[in-house]
Amino acid sequence: xxxxxxxxxxxxxxxxxxxxxxxxxxxxxxxxxxxxxxxxxxxxxxxxxxxxxxxxxxxxxxxxxxxxxxxxxxxxxxxxxxxxxxxxxxxxxxxxxxxxxxxxxxxxxxxxxxxxxxxxxxxxxxxxxxxxxxxxxxxxxxxxxxxxxxxxxxxxxxxxxxxxxxxxxxxxxxxxxxxxxxxxxxxxxxxxxxxxxxxxxxxxxxxxxxxxxxxxxxxxxxxxxxxxxxxxxxxxxxxxxxxxxxxxxxxxxxxxxxxxxxxxxxxxxxxxxxxxxxxxxxxxxxx
Amino acid sequence: xxxxxxxxxxxxxxxxxxxxxxxxxxxxxxxxxxxxxxxxxxxxxxxxxxxxxxxxxxxxxxxxxxxxxxxxxxxxxxxxxxxxxxxxxxxxxxxxxxxxxxxxxxxxxxxxxxxxxxxxxxxxxxxxxxxxxxxxxxxxxxxxxxxxxxxxxxxxxxxxxxxxxxxxxxxxxxxxxxxxxxxxxxxxxxxxxxxxxxxxxxxxxxxxxxxxxxxxxxxxxxxxxxxxxxxxxxxxxxxxxxxxxxxxxxxxxxxxxxxxxxxxxxxxxxxxxxxxxxxxxxxxxxxxxxxxxxxxxxxxxxxxxxxx
Numbered sequence: 001x002x003x004x005x006x007x008x009x010x011x012x013x014x015x016x017x018x019x020x021x022x023x024x025x026x027x028x029x030x031x032x033x034x035x036x037x038x039x040x041x042x043x044x045x046x047x048x049x050x051x052x053x054x055x056x057x058x059x060x061x062x063x064x065x066x067x068x069x070x071x072x073x074x075x076x077x078x079x080x081x082x083x084x085x086x087x088x089x090x091x092x093x094x095x096x097x098x099x100x101x102x103x104x105x106x107x108x109x110x111x112x113x114x115x116x117x118x119x120x121x122x123x124x125x126x127x128x129x130x131x132x133x134x135x136x137x138x139x140x141x142x143x144x145x146x147x148x149x150x151x152x153x154x155x156x157x158x159x160x161x162x163x164x165x166x167x168x169x170x171x172x173x174x175x176x177x178x179x180x181x182x183x184x185x186x187x188x189x190x191x192x193x194x195x196x197x198x199x200x201x202x203x204x205x206x207x208x209x210x211x212x213x214x215x216x217x218x219x220x221x222x223x224x225x226x227x228x229x230x231x232x233x234x235x236x237x238x239x240x241x242x243x244x245x246x247x248x249x250x251x252x253x254x255x256x257x258x259x260x261x262x263x264x265x266x267x268x269x270x271x272x273x274x275x276x277x278x279x280x281x282x283x284x285x286x287x
Numbered sequence: 288x289x290x291x292x293x294x295x296x297x298x299x300x301x302x303x304x305x306x307x308x309x310x311x312x313x314x315x316x317x318x319x320x321x322x323x324x325x326x327x328x329x330x331x332x333x334x335x336x337x338x339x340x341x342x343x344x345x346x347x348x349x350x351x352x353x354x355x356x357x358x359x360x361x362x363x364x365x366x367x368x369x370x371x372x373x374x375x376x377x378x379x380x381x382x383x384x385x386x387x388x389x390x391x392x393x394x395x396x397x398x399x400x401x402x403x404x405x406x407x408x409x410x411x412x413x414x415x416x417x418x419x420x421x422x423x424x425x426x427x428x429x430x431x432x433x434x435x436x437x438x439x440x441x442x443x444x445x446x447x448x449x450x451x452x453x454x455x456x457x458x459x460x461x462x463x464x465x466x467x468x469x470x471x472x473x474x475x476x477x478x479x480x481x482x483x484x485x486x487x488x489x490x491x492x493x494x495x496x497x498x499x500x501x502x503x504x505x506x507x508x509x510x511x512x513x514x515x516x517x518x519x520x521x522x523x524x525x526x527x528x529x530x531x532x533x534x535x536x537x538x539x540x541x542x543x544x545x546x547x548x549x550x551x552x553x554x555x556x557x558x559x560x561x562x563x564x565x566x567x568x569x570x571x572x573x574x575x576x577x578x579x580x581x582x583x584x585x586x587x588x589x590x591x592x593x594x595x
Contacts, residue, residue, distance in 0.1 A: 053429035104305025134320030
């Protein structure tokens with residue numbers, strides 16, 4: 001533990017501690033409050049919601065849920081399946097191929113190695129939106145509109161995950177392990193798959209979670225590339241609720257839909273929060 | 288002797304096979320599209336109903352058009368306002384929390400709980416978060432209902448018809464989504480500072496305030512630069528929250544229309560010429576920022592691993 005001030009000044013500190021707890025509780029309340037209202041309203045009937053807010057939950061949760069599932073204009077189940085499929089594929093591809101790229105740069109002294117590394121570091125922060133136009137044109141020309149492939153394949157090249165895996169490799173992967181595997185006569189790719197990947201698994205797990213969440217939440221490109229009703233993902237359905245002005249019809253449905261988009265992630269997060277929070281800093285600069 | 292012979296085998300060319308997928312996919316999915324975006328920005332190409340106009344070569348006309356007809360500078364200013372009004376409170380609060388959390392004399396309890404709670408909004412889908420705020424702050428929504436019941440307002444506040452409130456809501460959402468993340472980054476920076484520096488300062492009679500400004504702040508500078516630039520690049524990309532909150536209109540009167548919302552509008556209507564010009568401008572700004580970040584990150588970076 002590092003120390004800001006180790007001088008004991010009891011009276012001075014008591015005040016600060018009370019203040020800091022008050023402030024932290026206030027901020028936590030700000031973070032929790034919107035979700036609290038969300039969950040309460042998801043259990044109330046539309047007519048009750050319209051009358052005004054009440055802190056007491058209603059009993060219409062199942063009714064709202066079945067109302068939403070039956071609505072033919074909002075294909076929730078299909079959208080959930082689509083979102084899970086895309087996010088899972090992206091998480092798998094991005095972690096495997098980023099590890100592979102990082103391993104290539106970390107382990108081999110080939111010509112152009114420094115160029116390759118510097119290239120990836122330079123393009124790391126260039127946002128995908130700036131090449132979206134060319135990408136969409138290319139997808140139209142290849143008649144891949146309304147397909148999931150253009151949303152999944154680019155996950156193979158992810159500079160940020162690459163950098164994270166490289167940093168992790170530097171701290172856990174000694175050259176000796178790889179060399180002894182070579183002496184045993186293992187093929188390079190075999191060494192990577194059966195010896196290196198297992199060593200990287202803690203970092204892969206963290207990055208798989210982050211990648212899943214990012215793609216689950218992704219709205220910009222899917223909204224431009226997916227047209228038909230059965231290809232929609234969860235964020236597109238949420239946007240559709242907004243544009244159809246559902247507030248006038250059935251608020252219960254709106255709240256339950258937002259619940260479906262948020263609650264699964266919150267549950268996963270609460271289960272893995274220690275792990276995830278530790279992962280936040282691993283790929284950033286070292287101060 | 289077999290060992291020496293083995294050592295003699297040159298494995299380095301294998302590196303190319305390992306990095307090939309990244310470079311092939313990056314070229315196809317990002318570099319070529321980027322070049323094509325630049326190329327398309329020089330052509331007039333849009334749709335009126337079912338008829339396609341263009342593509343006709345028009346030089347830099349699209350760039351002139353987005354400034355004169357579409358007032359892109361207004362959207363750039365909106366984006367800047369929305370980013371700054373969330374970033375300043377965000378960095379102030381995050382720094383305060385990071386110092387509190389890492390201070391051993393504060394001995395705050397329940398740190399894990401607070402960290403878990405304040406990081407949570409970062410993982411929430413921005414689209415659903417915005418939809419939730421839209422529902423909560425609608426004219427007949429729960430917030431107005433609470434304000435009316437508590438006697439804090441006589442009539443419902445029309446949050447989303449007012450410039451100040453709409454912008455405040457967008458900034459508040461971005462603040463909630465990012466301050467936990469920034470706190471954790473700054474905290475790891477503070478934890479990385481050598482404890483003996485604080486000890487030495489204390490022995491020399493420095494006050495906590497002095498050691499904060501003379502030790503913590505200067506040594507946090509690289510992390511600050513990282514947070515500042517990544518947040519700015521993220522701010523330029525601001526899209527989901529204002530898009531969903533205002534249904535893509537940037538209402539009221541386009542005061543919350545961001546650059547990427549404007550780009551999205553042209554991409555959705557297949558007006559590729561103007562979309563290209565907007566993309567090139569956004570690329571120029573983010574590209575310059577990326578270079579600054581790259582230089583900052585690489586100044587003390589080594590590819591060598593600690594295990595070797």
